[in-house]
Amino acid sequence: MKKPLLSTLVVAVATLALSSPAFADKVRLTGSGASFPAPIYLSWFKNLNKANPDLVVDYQSKGSGAGVQDFLNKTVDFAASDSAMKTEDMAKVSEGVQLLPMTAGEIIVTYNLPGNPKGLKLPRDVYPNIFLGKITKWNDPKIAAANPGVKLPDVPITVVVRADSSGTTAVFTKHLSAINAEFKSSLGEGNTVNWPTTNKFIKSPKNDGVTATVRQTPGAIGYIEYSYAKLAKVESALLQNKEGKFVAPGNSAETLAAIKIPEDMIAWAPDPEGANAYPIVTYTWMIFRKNNNDAHKARAMRDMVEFGLTEGQKIADALGYIPLPQSVVEQVRKAAANIK
Amino acid sequence: MTYKIKRDAMEKPFALDVDTDSICQPPSSSTLLIDRTFRMFARLGVFVVLALVVALVLEIGVKAIPGIQKYGLDMLTGTVWDVGQQQFGILPAIWGTLYSSLIALLIGGFFGISMAIFLTQDFLPARLAAVFRTIVELLAAIPSVVYGLWGIFVVIPFIRPLTDVLNESFGWIPFFSSTLSGPGLLPAALVLAIMILPTIAAVSQDALRSVPLKTKQAAYGMGATHWEAILKVMVPTAATGIFGSLVLGLGRALGETMALAMLVGNSNQISLSLFAPANTLAALLALNFPEAGPNEIGVLMYAALVLMVITLMVNILGSMMIMYAQRGVKA
Numbered sequence: 121m122k123k124p125l126l127s128t129l130v131v132a133v134a135t136l137a138l139s140s141p142a143f144a145d146k147v148r149l150t151g152s153g154a155s156f157p158a159p160i161y162l163s164w165f166k167n168l169n170k171a172n173p174d175l176v177v178d179y180q181s182k183g184s185g186a187g188v189q190d191f192l193n194k195t196v197d198f199a200a201s202d203s204a205m206k207t208e209d210m211a212k213v214s215e216g217v218q219l220l221p222m223t224a225g226e227i228i229v230t231y232n233l234p235g236n237p238k239g240l241k242l243p244r245d246v247y248p249n250i251f252l253g254k255i256t257k258w259n260d261p262k263i264a265a266a267n268p269g270v271k272l273p274d275v276p277i278t279v280v281v282r283a284d285s286s287g288t289t290a291v292f293t294k295h296l297s298a299i300n301a302e303f304k305s306s307l308g309e310g311n312t313v314n315w316p317t318t319n320k321f322i323k324s325p326k327n328d329g330v331t332a333t334v335r336q337t338p339g340a341i342g343y344i345e346y347s348y349a350k351l352a353k354v355e356s357a358l359l360q361n362k363e364g365k366f367v368a369p370g371n372s373a374e375t376l377a378a379i380k381i382p383e384d385m386i387a388w389a390p391d392p393e394g395a396n397a398y399p400i401v402t403y404t405w406m407i408f409r410k411n412n413n414d415a416h417k418a419r420a421m422r423d424m425v426e427f428g429l430t431e432g433q434k435i436a437d438a439l440g441y442i443p444l445p446q447s448v449v450e451q452v453r454k455a456a457a458n459i460k
Numbered sequence: 461m462t463y464k465i466k467r468d469a470m471e472k473p474f475a476l477d478v479d480t481d482s483i484c485q486p487p488s489s490s491t492l493l494i495d496r497t498f499r500m501f502a503r504l505g506v507f508v509v510l511a512l513v514v515a516l517v518l519e520i521g522v523k524a525i526p527g528i529q530k531y532g533l534d535m536l537t538g539t540v541w542d543v544g545q546q547q548f549g550i551l552p553a554i555w556g557t558l559y560s561s562l563i564a565l566l567i568g569g570f571f572g573i574s575m576a577i578f579l580t581q582d583f584l585p586a587r588l589a590a591v592f593r594t595i596v597e598l599l600a601a602i603p604s605v606v607y608g609l610w611g612i613f614v615v616i617p618f619i620r621p622l623t624d625v626l627n628e629s630f631g632w633i634p635f636f637s638s639t640l641s642g643p644g645l646l647p648a649a650l651v652l653a654i655m656i657l658p659t660i661a662a663v664s665q666d667a668l669r670s671v672p673l674k675t676k677q678a679a680y681g682m683g684a685t686h687w688e689a690i691l692k693v694m695v696p697t698a699a700t701g702i703f704g705s706l707v708l709g710l711g712r713a714l715g716e717t718m719a720l721a722m723l724v725g726n727s728n729q730i731s732l733s734l735f736a737p738a739n740t741l742a743a744l745l746a747l748n749f750p751e752a753g754p755n756e757i758g759v760l761m762y763a764a765l766v767l768m769v770i771t772l773m774v775n776i777l778g779s780m781m782i783m784y785a786q787r788g789v790k791a
Contacts, residue, residue, distance in 0.1 A: 185751030278641040283726040283743075285543070285751035311751065314542035319638040319736045323726035325747055336612050337642030 145174050147420040152180040153187020153200035154287050155327060156345045157223055157404045160439050161200065164432045168424060171431075175420050183326075184287035185311050191407055197417060199407040202287025203311055204386045216410030218458045219385045221403035222428050224376050224442040226346040226369040227292050228356035228400075232334050233258065234273055241266045241366045242357045248300035250277055250341060252307070253316035258339060266366075273339070276320055280333045280342035283323035285311040291402040292343045298390035299399075346370065347440030361399045362391055370440075372401045377445035379403075385455055401442070408459045418460050425456040517768070524765045527758030535762060541728050541744070548759045550766065552728040556738035557770065560645055560724065561713035563734070564652035568713075569706050571653070572660030576702070579661075580668040581690050593665065600658035608722030611651040616642055616723075619650070623735050640735035643725035648738070651719055656709035663708060667701020668694060700782050707778030714771050717742040741767040 151161075158181035165177040182190075184201040191199035192212055200222075210217045229247060231240060242250075243266045249255045255262065259272045282289045290311045297304035307313045315321050322340075324333045327348045334342040335354060346369050349356050358366040375397040379389045389401055406425070412418045429452060433443040444452070487495070527535070531548055538549020575596060579589045623640040630636045640646065671694055679689040695702070725737020726747065745760055745767070752760055 182750055189751065189753065276639065276641075280642075283721070283747045285748070308544065310544045312543045314540065314544065314547075317727055317729040319727075319729075319731070319733070320641055321727055322641055322643050322737050323747075324643070325721055325726075329722060332609075332612055333642055336616055340642060 145416075146176070147174065147416050148176045148178065149197045149417065149420055149424065150178045150180075150195075151187075151198040151200060151406070152182055152190045152196050153407075154184040154202045154404055155181040156202050156225060156288060156347070157200060157441070159347060159351075160223055160432070160436060160441050163435060163439070164428050165424075167431060168427045171427070172423065175423060177424055183284055184290070185285040188407070197408075197412075198421060200405065201407060202402060202404045203290035204405050205407055213409060215412070216458075218408045218410050218455060219405045220408065220425060220452050220455060221381065221385055221387075221444065221448065222406050222425070222452070223432070223436055223444065224372070224401060224403045225440070226372055226398055226401050226442070227288060227295075227343055228346050228349050228369045229341060229343050229359060230331070230334050230349055230354045230356055231341045232336075232338055232355075234275075234338060235271065236355065237267075237270045238355065239368065240270065240355070240357045242359055244299055244360045247357075247359065248296045248303045251279060251281075251296060251315075252300075252303055253279070253318055253321065256320065266360075275339040278337050278340040279315075279321050280330050280337070280340050281315050281321065281323055282312075282330060283325045286326075287311065287404070288327065288343065288345055289313065292400060294388065294390045295400045345440075350440040359399050361395075361397050362393055363395050363397075365395055367396060367398045369398050371396065372398050372442050373445065375401050376403075376442055377447070381448055381451050385452070410458050411460055415460075421459050422456050425452070425459075429453055520761050520764050520768065524758060524761035526755075527760075527762035530755075531759065531762070535759070536766065539728060539730065543748075543756060546755065549728075550741065550744065550763050552730050553739045553741045553744045553763070554766065554770070555730045556645070556724065557714060557740040557742070557767070560649045560652060560720070560738065560740060561710055563645070563649035564656060564713045565706060565710050566653075567650065568653035568656040568660055568709055572657050572705065572709065573664050573702060575657075575661045576664035576668055576705075577690060577695070580665050581686075581694065593662075596661050597658050599654065600662075604655075604716065604718040605722075607651050607655055608719040611647050611719060611723040612643070615647050615650055616640075619647065627735065634732040635734050638731070638733045638736045641725070641737065643723050643737055644735050645724065645731075645738045646734040648720050648724040648740075649734075651723055652713050652716055655716060655719065656712050659712055660705045660709040663705030664698070664702045667698040667705065670701065671697045703778065703782045707775060707782075710774055710778070711771055714767070714774065715742055717746045721746050741770075 158179065161179050162181075165179055169176055179200070180196075184203050187196070187199035188201055188205055188209060190196045192209060204219060205217065229242060233240070243262065246255060246260075246262050246266070256277055257274065258277055259274045264270075264272055290309060293303075293307065293309040293313050297307075297309045307315070315323070322333060322337075324330045324342075327344050330342045330344050331348055331352045331354060334340040334344075335352070344354075346356070349369075356369055358368050361367050375389065375392045375394055378392065378394060378397075379387050381387045385405070387403065391399060392401060408421055412421070429444070429449050433449070436443040527548075531538075535548050535550055536554070537551055538547065539551050540547045540549050541553075542548075575592075578584070579593055583589075584592065620640055623636075623646065626636045627639050675693060675697055676689060679693040684693065720740050721743035724740055724743055726739050726743055727737035728739050729736065731738065741763055745764055748756065748760055
């Protein structure tokens with residue numbers, strides 16, 4: 121009994137010794153952060169591992185704020201955030217910070233009305249006021265005026281917002297603050313804002329929580345990422361853009377191409393121009409350290425970025441994201457060289 | 461069964477006192493060893509548990525100090541929670557925690573105790589009762605998230621028509637003063653009631669079953685009917701244990717997190733209305749911890765400390781009431 125065991129052991133050790141050079145090349149990266157790009161990132165990392173079995177990337181979707189926190193605590197190799205990174209947080213990282221926009225998306229306003237009217241139109245002076253708690257009924261004359269022919273019921277509007285700190289909230293409130301002075305002065309923008317406390321404001325955790333609550337609540341309205349809306353097949357409202365047109369989400373490549381990306385790679389379009397521009401679009405970023413003191417890891421991270429820029433952009437559209445414009449891809453590729 | 465009669469008692473130290481025909485004998489050295497080892501491990505277990513509790517309280521307490529120093533009692537009385545403005549008030553969360561738990565306790569307590577009576581007082585054949593018992597205990601094995609989803613997709617649509625009627629007809633009663641939007645206090649409390657049901661039912665059953673059979677027989681012997689025996693003899697005798705089950709249930713309700721975070725609406729307001737969204741301490745902690753910066757950690761630890769104190773007070777109050785009730789029964 122003992123001999124076979126021993127020989128197996130010897131063989132095992134020998135194999136291990138022989139294969140050890142390959143073993144040393146194996147790199148495991150860990151990242152955490154935003155839940156909005158999580159579906160696309162996870163499929164990137166899976167495909168990347170198939171293409172390059174020596175490179176394993178673990179990504180934990182826990183929210184933009186938590187990702188940045190992990191990055192500052194040095195528990196992850198990279199983070200992901202929809203709200204980029206605060207300047208004071210960047211100052212805390214002695215190795216230097218490199219942000220890279222990796223994909224982009226839209227935030228949609230979803231609703232639940234009896235009869236499921238498609239493509240409800242929400243004017244610019246209406247939807248900020250709904251989220252301010254000032255327009256409280258669905259049959260409000262202002263909503264009715266924009267939607268002739270749609271039967272709007274006399275039910276209160278239940279506003280569903282995010283309960284956790286979220287990049288989605290940051291982008292959404294940034295847009296509302298840009299188009300409505302009162303929203304800016306009373307609520308402002310941020311990962312969490314102090315929503316009005318009434319019986320008709322409900323907070324739900326995560327994108328999925330908001331989606332589920334809106335679906336289950338007649339008369340509800342909420343904001344979620346387009347990819348989640350596509351997945352859950354919920355209605356999205358047509359929002360009025362800067363030029364006065366009502367636009368549906370799902371067609372923002374042009375809008376994105378018009379946004380100029382500066383040196384630090386952080387660019388916002390809180391109220392984009394263009395007749396066909398959907399008003400709430402945003403990039404989402406991966407955050408890296410410039411000096412990693414580990415050549416293997418740095419190379420692995422550059423490989424990961426390159427994979428996302430090439431193969432990764434091809435699946436973006438199908439998952440409800442916007443592929444990066446070619447000019448941005450070039451810019452990101454150049455900036456990725458800073459990861460050392 | 462493994463005892464053997466020792467004939468050569470002379471070898472043993474107490475040989476003179478031992479009746480050689482008896483099966484009695486002093487404990488053997490291996491019995492002593494097992495006994496000592498077991499006692500050592502039991503003690504170790506107790507110390508580890510105690511040390512764990514102390515470490516937990518210390519950890520939370522120490523980390524809460526910055527929050528306490530900075531916000532003090534204002535946090536307990538404040539009603540605004542705004543991370544952006546660094547304003548932290550947890551009064552609505554305290555209110556919501558107590559209110560939802562109390563309603564859950566009323567509902568869960570009523571059904572749990574009824575169930576315990578039903579399953580222990582000869583209403584059902586013993587085998588059927590065992591099946592029912594297992595089903596109720598299965599409720600305890602369902603994860604919290606599943607309860608939350610079930611609440612969103614089943615409970616809320618189910619109670620919505622009823623709440624609308626109540627609000628229309630009895631809107632002047634503060635409890636029904638708003639319409640149910642979706643998540644709110646009542647759905648949260650209902651789901652919470654189901655979650656604490658197995659605890660209350662199981663412990664109450666044990667209490668009722670531990671009443672000596674003689675007591676029941678004596679009641680019947682004195683001419684009591686089935687119900688008189690249950691309500692006037694069995695339940696009062698088992699009152700201590702039943703009370704204990706309620707305290708345990710309340711403790712669970714106070715600390716329940718995930719299902720509540722999904723169902724309570726997380727709105728920082730204080731309202732008597734059962735249909736209004738509310739907030740609880742545990743949900744507040746769960747939703748804010750992942751993204752908390754250093755300043756918020758102190759505040760959240762402070763809130764956790766408050767939750768611990770509330771739970772502790774409830775337990776002490778419960779124990780005192782049990783002691784009081786026991787004295788009443790004995791007298």
